[in-house]
Structure formats: structure tokens, C-alpha cells
Amino acid sequence: MSTQAIAIENAKTRELTEAVYEHPLIVRLCHWVNAVALFVMVGSGLQIFRAFPSFGAKIPQKDLINWPKSFAIGGWLGGALQWHLTFMWIYLATGLIYVGYQVFSGNYKQVLFVRRDLPGVWPMVRHYFFFGPKPPVREAYNPLQKHAYTSAIGLGVLSVVTGFAVWKPVQFSWLAWMMGGFHLARVWHFLIMWAILGFVFGHLVMVVLHGWNNFVSMLTGWKKDPEYLSK
């Protein structure tokens, strides 16, 4: 893995600021297209759920929640299915391209959560949630971040796998079987959506907390004066 870096010279003070090319174009493209696709998948998925908002029997039907139509995409079941069955391919394709690129470029090494990151998780949690001291920043991604992003990929894989079990419970009967049958596959698919939404919520909070410079790096690829270089 060779990360591009550049030194930017201030015209007046002649001071140098370091910038690092953190996010290659393919990663940024996949990130934003996948974000849109995820938004559509959740919105249309909730509209599909509205058609039978339960995980029990049809007779007698006990609704779990009356999800508001205004927080759903597609307008009706058939419309939502069109959105869902269209954007699932975009969601899947960007996921595959992203993971494929990470693996073949070796880029995954900076973000994949591995065993040696484990001891660093608790200090970060303590810092973020319990006002603990800030652990030293040594890498582009801290251990908790690695854990979050690696889990998100895992959840993405599970959302696709459970989705295929719901969509094709006969052709992929082994998938449905692994999840405890079609009926439970639908439950898993739903739960994994909420887990992904949990990740997205945490992700967005962090984006806000870490400021503009950090956000811009997912647009241009370049991060000016990254913390892990300045110390």
C-alpha cells in the first residue's frame, strides 16, 4: 500500500501543510452510489414491510408497527418492489466493486479490523462515550473506526444474503435453511436493516464531530493535515 502524500506551501508564510490522498476515486464513487442505494433500499423496504407489518401469522394478524407512509419510498407495494428490485443490483454492485478493490489494492489493510486492533477498542469507546482521555492517533483509522467499518461491510453482506433468502427461498433453499427458513429469513433481513441504520447513525454523528476537513476527504480523496501525521 502506497499512500500518496503532498506538501502544500503557504504562499505568504512559506509554511508547509501535509495532505494525504486517503480515498481513491473508486472508493469514493462506491461510497456515494452505495449511500444512495442504501437510502432507497431502506425506504422501499419499509414500504414493502407496510404491506404486512408483522412477523407472525397472517391469520390472526398482529401488526408490529404502523410505519408511516411518508417515511417510505414507492407509494404502494408494487412501486416499492420496483425500487427495491432495481436498486438492490446497484447496492450489490457497488459493494462488490468496493470490496474487490480493497482486496486487490491492499487498501483494506488500513481499515480492516484485525486482532491486534482489539486492545485499542475500549480506550476509544471510553474516550467517545465516557469522557476518557484521547488515545494517541497513529493510523488513518482508529481501532473503533476499523471495528465499525468492518462490521458495516459484514452487515452489508448479511443484508444481501438474507435478501436473497427472502427473494428466492426455493432456488436458494440452503440460504433460507441456514436462517431457519423463509419466515425467519424475513425477520433477519429486517433486523439487519436496523443494525445498518444504527451504523449509519453513528457514522453521521462522527462525520459531524470530525468536521469539514474530514468530510471533504470523502469527496476529493485528499485530507489536509491529518491528525496521524501531525503528531
Next chain:
Amino acid sequence: MNSRTDEKTFRRINRRELLKLTPVLALGAFAIPTLQKPLLKAGLGFSDWASGKLFRSGHLAQTFADSDLTPFNQFPINGYDVDDPQVDFDKWNLTVTGAVSKPADYTLAQIQTLPKFTQNTRHVCVEGWDVVGKFGGVRLSDFLAMIGADTTARFVYVECADDYYESLDMATAMHPQTLLCYEMYGQPLTRAHGAPLRLTIPTKIGYKQAKYLTDLKVTNVLERAGYWEDQGYSEFYGL
């Protein structure tokens, strides 16, 4: 490995990198009303094409023990307009047309001369619920042989007593678990469940399994794909 630049050049590099993200804006086409419909139609069409490729003629849907059956009174009745289209059983027959060597009106007794199969299979509704039912009837493939159907034709199209209509791809029509069903739970089909004859297709979603059949046509061309399909549902919807 470090190169040097000035702030102006760095800003230009950033702008150029930002512009490279413009392909993302292509997704905005889905927000344009005139493009939205054809794009979603294409997406659904792609899913249907993939569904057809994923379908395996020899792969059977799971069958269940009697103890796994959903109780008969908890097997939902989903009619799109009426539960009972008032079929006169004495005058009923199945009108067969299209690419067949023996087009005729077939009575229930004629259909019942074919070997009977009983299966406990899952019925999945597009809404998301599922039940396990006991279905008895004859294989559609046997009936297609009886009427001398050209099984190289692409579709089997059916019409129903309640103006419902449906179509099946030939591969699914020939699947051994695709039945012309006249019995549920060991009893003659009730009116609400589609008497005297309905389709049972464990490899398809519920709305493809039409009830109160009156007409069957073997054809290469579909004028209409199905009641729900023509309103925007998937045409193939295989499970």
C-alpha cells in the same frame, strides 16, 4: 515520496477530484418523473431476467410433514375482487386454446383421469406472509401432454371466472410441483380457494397461482402478462 505544491494547485487538484464524482449524479435520473418509470421497469425487467436464469427445472421446493401444515382455517383467502365468482360447477370446463393439438373444453372429470399428486408446500404472498398448505391435483405438465401442447412455446396463459388472468413461463409450467389443483387439505377445493380448479406453484409467488380457472392458452406471445403484473408487479416472480 512527498511532493510539493502550492495552495492554488492543491485547490485545483481537489476540484478535479470532486468533478470525477459526477457519475454519481446519474442516479438523479431516477428522480426525473419521465425517466423514473422506464428506469424502474428496466430494473424490474433485469431482476426478472436474473430470476429466469436462477430457476432450476429439477430443483424441488421444500415439502413439509402434515404436522407443519398451517390449519386450514388460517390459510388466507386472497381474492382480488370477490371471494366467490359464482362458478356453476355443472357447466364448468376448462377451455383450452393456442399451440395445442387438441384444443377443446375439458371437464374436471377428464382432468382428474391424470395421475393425482398431493404435496405440502409453502405458499408465499408478495405482501410478506407465508403459510404451508396441503394441495392435491394433477401436474400441469401431464395436462399439457394430454392437450398436445407445444412445450417449446414460451408461455401458458390462464383466465379466471373473476376476470383475473395470469401467465407462466413454460419452464415453470413443466416443473413437477406445478399443479392444476382441485383439492386442499384432502377436501375438494372450496369456492373461496378457487373451486373447481386453481394453480398451485410452490416455485412462484402467490399472485401467480390463479384461482377459478376457466381458460388456458399455450402461446408465444402474451397480450397481457397478468392482473398484478400489468399494474407493475414482477412478471416472473419465481421463488
